[in-house]
Amino acid sequence: MxxxxxxxxxxxxxxxxxxxxxxxxxxxxxxxxxxxxxxxxxxxxxxxxxxxxxxxxxxxxxxxxxxxxxxxxxxxxxxxxxxxxxxxxxxxxxxxxxxxxxxxxxxxxxxxxxxxxxxxxxxxxxxxxxxxxxxxxxxxxxxxxxxxxxxxxxxxxxxxxxxxxxxxxxxxxxxxxxxxxxxxxxxxxxxxxxxxxxxxxxxxxxxxxxxxxxxxxxxxxxxxxxxxxxxxxxxxxxxxxxxxxxxxxxxxxxxxxxxxxxxxxxxMPRPQEITGSSLFMGYAGVYSSFLLFTQEAAERYGVDEREILIRLGKMKAVGGQEDLIVEVAQQIANEQAVAK
Amino acid sequence: MxxxxxxxxxxxxxxxxxxxxxxxxxxxxxxxxxxxxxxxxxxxxxxxxxxxxxxxxxxxxxxxxxxxxxxxxxxxxxxxxxxxxxxxxxxxxxxxxxxxxxxxxxxxxxxxxxxxxxxxxxxxxxxxxxxxxxxxxxxxxxxxxxxxxxxxxxxxxxxxxxxxxxxxxxxxxxxxxxxxxxxxxxxxxxxxxxxxxxxxxxxxxxxxxxxxxxxxxxxxxxxxxxxxxxxxxxxxxxxxxxxxxxxxxxxxxxxxxxxxxxxxxxxMPRPQEITGSSLFMGYAGVYSSFLLFTQEAAERYGVDEREILIRLGKMKAVGGQEDLIVEVAQQIANEQAVAK
Structure with missing residues (x-):
């Protein structure tokens, strides 16, 4: 070539x-x-x-x-x-x-x-x-x-x-x-x-x-x-x-x-692998810098990270709206508690 | 779509x-x-x-x-x-x-x-x-x-x-x-x-x-x-x-x-990152399963893995020729010893 x-x-x-x-x-x-x-x-x-x-x-x-x-x-x-x-x-x-x-x-x-x-x-x-x-x-x-x-x-x-x-x-x-x-x-x-x-x-x-x-x-x-x-x-x-x-x-x-x-x-504190959550960020189309916040919120509220990411994608959340992550996690946790 | x-x-x-x-x-x-x-x-x-x-x-x-x-x-x-x-x-x-x-x-x-x-x-x-x-x-x-x-x-x-x-x-x-x-x-x-x-x-x-x-x-x-x-x-x-x-x-x-x-x-024993040696395998075009053998040979003979890989690429080494890796490593080490 x-x-x-x-x-x-x-x-x-x-x-x-x-x-x-x-x-x-x-x-x-x-x-x-x-x-x-x-x-x-x-x-x-x-x-x-x-x-x-x-x-x-x-x-x-x-x-x-x-x-x-x-x-x-x-x-x-x-x-x-x-x-x-x-x-x-x-x-x-x-x-x-x-x-x-x-x-x-x-x-x-x-x-x-x-x-x-x-x-x-x-x-x-x-x-x-x-x-x-x-x-x-x-x-x-x-x-x-x-x-x-x-x-x-x-x-x-x-x-x-x-x-x-x-x-x-x-x-x-x-x-x-x-x-x-x-x-x-x-x-x-x-x-x-x-x-x-x-x-x-x-x-x-x-x-x-x-x-x-x-x-x-x-x-x-x-x-x-x-x-x-x-x-x-x-x-x-x-x-x-x-x-x-x-x-x-x-x-x-x-x-x-x-x-x-x-x-x-x-x-490097960890390798830059494509994990389930980073994959889901690309698939759902949410902001990359949300990753660590989403993992923390998922753990704190006992919900699936992927559910958080799909909802953030649908809401078209943007950088600067990191507070939304915790709100979404709480919301999913509440829904799951009601469903039980 | x-x-x-x-x-x-x-x-x-x-x-x-x-x-x-x-x-x-x-x-x-x-x-x-x-x-x-x-x-x-x-x-x-x-x-x-x-x-x-x-x-x-x-x-x-x-x-x-x-x-x-x-x-x-x-x-x-x-x-x-x-x-x-x-x-x-x-x-x-x-x-x-x-x-x-x-x-x-x-x-x-x-x-x-x-x-x-x-x-x-x-x-x-x-x-x-x-x-x-x-x-x-x-x-x-x-x-x-x-x-x-x-x-x-x-x-x-x-x-x-x-x-x-x-x-x-x-x-x-x-x-x-x-x-x-x-x-x-x-x-x-x-x-x-x-x-x-x-x-x-x-x-x-x-x-x-x-x-x-x-x-x-x-x-x-x-x-x-x-x-x-x-x-x-x-x-x-x-x-x-x-x-x-x-x-x-x-x-x-x-x-x-x-x-x-x-x-x-x-x-997994280690993440599947693209390291210098795996990158060089792709760049030089040598067999993927040579990787661990090449790293071992490079360490054993104190030579640069990349030199081994480039030579293997030029030799068009194929699977089954793992013995070549050690030979190439030895050869480079000998050349370097002579050069010093």
């Missing part, structure tokens, strides 16, 4: 992986990962609380180490790699983005629910004013038809975003759906297009290939899949697969495998 | 999983898995030593419990599910197949290297004479061009095979390659077509979808991916994905998740 387009890999181990780590990354872990990613030539990697800048809180989980300290540490180790930060309007504020830029971030990814791009206007504008490369990150992309995705991406473009992402937060998209969505963005929006996968249906690599074949220029991955739910597209495997497919990523395969196995595998 | 064709799932947890278990399945484990698969309505599942009937040996690893005893136990628990056995000419003999049929097997899968179907003639004929549903299983399918695959499949057909499998033993195939191979078999061979994946490149689900879309009627999976290398297509996830894609498998999703999580997850 001949050489195809260049694609740009962005590693989210130090941001999406924060969920799996219960936000307890140490500075040493961040330095070691950042050094490895830099050495492997990964062009971008993200460092933030799992729920974005300012996410350290009672609701989302407190960070063990302040993310600004982690960004600065990563910047010292990262060599030629650029550092991105995630920011969700409503969680991260103006000051967080200014501080992140000062700490060494050069890209901001402003994330909203698939139907809510308009809450991102100020953040996008601020990011551009700070001189950051600016991304609109449309989460839970499976929850709206492609026409809505295009309309929302156009809003991001109008605010000044340079790249717009299809973000499969729930790991619920099928490859033909990814193709359709990415192709529609390439045809209708002037921004570059990115794709962010979760592996809840064992489709993260399939979907990432589908995205690239449909024209995506940016693709996200995480080392050893470290991320919410069943994790992300496995960065080091993606480098191998795109090499086999004839795409140019610029990532060194031996070095990227080394940081995955010698660094990340050693501190 | 409307209802598409019916596809037939075959679970290999109790055969390919034998590699990951170092062939130490207990009778209780086999009964529990068999009962769960039967309850979930999985139409076929396989029970044999990882290297097929008669594989229990010094070279391939001794089984903890005799496979005939395990087949009989599985048959007692399996309900309406049918039991298949794997047999490799040169390892399994005439008597093994007769005994397996007597113990309750109703399908035999006769496996050869992609270029060696002609060694399977007697086994295929015997299987038909025993009244077993008979499959030709072409391993290491990435090692020969599609024209050779078709020619070898036609041999299987001429011997009496009813189904022929494209078997990606090394987890090295890419989705477009799977499509091409399966489509060529559907167009040129009268047998039904099956596909068996390994997840070394995180493509098992992508490849399984590609196979079905190209016309495959049988697809293999294993619970929690339990199998050689990074394991197989995850059975319970496959059931969910094909449901979402509109194919009919007849498998109950809650029940199949239960046996995966409540039974298999509890006895």
């Amino acid at each position: 001949g050489m195809k387009n260049k694609i740009t890999m962005l590693d989210v181990t130090l941001r999406d992986g924060s969920h799996s780590m219960r936000h307890a990354f140490t500075e040493q872990q961040v330095r070691d990962v950042a050094r490895g990613l830099g050495k492997a030539g990964v062009p971008y990697f993200e460092v933030s609380h799992g729920d974005g800048l300012g996410g350290s809180s009672l609701q989302y989980g407190f960070s063990k180490v302040d993310e600004l300290k982690l960004i600065a540490a990563a910047r010292e180790e990262a060599g030629d790699s650029k550092i991105s930060v995630l920011i969700l309007p409503g969680i991260g504020i103006h000051e967080d983005l200014v501080n992140a830029a000062n700490a060494g971030a050069s890209m901001a990814r402003v994330a909203t629910h698939i139907t809510e791009a308009d809450v991102a206007k100020q953040h996008i504008e601020l990011s551009r004013n700070l001189g950051l490369e600016t991304v609109g990150f449309l989460m839970m992309a499976h929850m709206a038809p492609t026409s809505v995705l295009v309309e929302q991406a156009k809003k991001f473009e109008s605010y000044g975003a340079e790249i717009v992402y299809v973000t499969d937060s729930a790991g619920a998209l099928l490859p033909h759906e990814v193709s359709e969505k990415v192709r529609a963005l390439r045809e209708n929006v002037g921004c570059k297009v990115g794709f962010h996968a979760h592996n809840n249906l064992s489709l993260s690599m399939a979907n990432t290939i589908a995205a690239v074949e449909a024209g995506a220029q940016f693709v996200d991955g995480s080392l050893r899949c470290l991320g919410a739910g069943s994790g992300n597209t496995q960065t080091e495997v993606m480098a191998a697969v795109f090499d086999r497919l004839g795409y140019k990523t610029g990532v060194d395969l031996f070095n990227i495998i080394d940081v995955a196995n010698d660094v990340v595998a050693k501190f | 409307g209802m598409k064709n019916k596809i037939t799932m075959l679970d290999v947890t109790l055969r390919d999983g034998s590699h990951s278990m170092r062939h130490a399945f207990t009778e209780q484990q086999v009964r529990d898995v068999a009962r769960g698969l039967g309850k979930a309505g999985v139409p076929y599942f396989e029970v044999s030593h990882g290297d097929g009937l008669g594989g229990s040996s010094l070279q391939y690893g001794f089984s903890k419990v005799d496979e005939l005893k395990l087949i009989a136990a599985a048959r007692e628990e399996a309900g309406d599910s049918k039991i298949s056995v794997l047999i490799l000419p040169g390892i399994g003999i005439h008597e093994d197949l007769v005994n397996a049929a007597n113990a309750g097997a109703s399908m035999a899968r006769v496996a050869t290297h992609i270029t060696e179907a002609d060694v399977a003639k007697q086994h295929i004929e015997l299987s038909r004479n025993l009244g077993l549903e008979t499959v030709g299983f072409l391993m290491m399918a990435h090692m020969a061009p599609t024209s050779v695959l078709v020619e070898q499949a036609k041999k299987f057909e001429s011997y009496g095979a009813e189904i022929v499998y494209v078997t990606d033993s090394a987890g090295a195939l890419l989705p477009h390659e799977v499509s091409e191979k399966v489509r060529a078999l559907r167009e040129n061979v009268g047998c039904k077509v099956g596909f068996h994946a390994h997840n070394n490149l995180s493509l098992s689900m992508a490849n399984t979808i590609a196979a079905v879309e190209a016309g495959a009627q049988f697809v293999d999976g294993s619970l929690r991916c339990l199998g050689a290398g990074s394991g197989n297509t995850q059975t319970e996830v496959m059931a969910a994905v094909f449901d979402r894609l509109g194919y009919k498998t007849g498998v109950d999703l809650f029940n199949i998740i239960d046996v995966a999580n409540d039974v298999v997850a509890k006895f």
Whole structure:
């Protein structure tokens, strides 16, 4: 197979992986990962609380180490790699983005629910004013038809975003759906297009290939899949697969495998398997970061996690509605008590 | 998406999983898995030593419990599910197949290297004479061009095979390659077509979808991916994905998740992650069951596993040549000693 387009890999181990780590990354872990990613030539990697800048809180989980300290540490180790930060309007504020830029971030990814791009206007504008490369990150992309995705991406473009992402937060998209969505963005929006996968249906690599074949220029991955739910597209495997497919990523395969196995595998609290609950998140289409909360609520109220996830899917619950999980668990427990 | 064709799932947890278990399945484990698969309505599942009937040996690893005893136990628990056995000419003999049929097997899968179907003639004929549903299983399918695959499949057909499998033993195939191979078999061979994946490149689900879309009627999976290398297509996830894609498998999703999580997850010795070495097997294209031997040899001789795997790939090493692994490791160690 001949050489195809260049694609740009962005590693989210130090941001999406924060969920799996219960936000307890140490500075040493961040330095070691950042050094490895830099050495492997990964062009971008993200460092933030799992729920974005300012996410350290009672609701989302407190960070063990302040993310600004982690960004600065990563910047010292990262060599030629650029550092991105995630920011969700409503969680991260103006000051967080200014501080992140000062700490060494050069890209901001402003994330909203698939139907809510308009809450991102100020953040996008601020990011551009700070001189950051600016991304609109449309989460839970499976929850709206492609026409809505295009309309929302156009809003991001109008605010000044340079790249717009299809973000499969729930790991619920099928490859033909990814193709359709990415192709529609390439045809209708002037921004570059990115794709962010979760592996809840064992489709993260399939979907990432589908995205690239449909024209995506940016693709996200995480080392050893470290991320919410069943994790992300496995960065080091993606480098191998795109090499086999004839795409140019610029990532060194031996070095990227080394940081995955010698660094990340050693501190991961548990493997990123597809368990019954993460599978069900993809199948029912609910938010990946709900996983740990759902398991806890299921155990606390003695109900089946899958019942909780199916109901959350039907309710189209979104990030920020973590309180719903406990309500749903209580409701199922009550119904079961009545039925007995 | 409307209802598409019916596809037939075959679970290999109790055969390919034998590699990951170092062939130490207990009778209780086999009964529990068999009962769960039967309850979930999985139409076929396989029970044999990882290297097929008669594989229990010094070279391939001794089984903890005799496979005939395990087949009989599985048959007692399996309900309406049918039991298949794997047999490799040169390892399994005439008597093994007769005994397996007597113990309750109703399908035999006769496996050869992609270029060696002609060694399977007697086994295929015997299987038909025993009244077993008979499959030709072409391993290491990435090692020969599609024209050779078709020619070898036609041999299987001429011997009496009813189904022929494209078997990606090394987890090295890419989705477009799977499509091409399966489509060529559907167009040129009268047998039904099956596909068996390994997840070394995180493509098992992508490849399984590609196979079905190209016309495959049988697809293999294993619970929690339990199998050689990074394991197989995850059975319970496959059931969910094909449901979402509109194919009919007849498998109950809650029940199949239960046996995966409540039974298999509890006895797995380690998660089926994609490690550096299993990734490299897929990338270099070497035999999945080489994994543990390669790790042992790398450790023993103090060399990089990946160097061993790349050389084995270049040598086109095949199953049965496990001795080569140690030779290659020694050779690399010697070269490194000279270089120092």
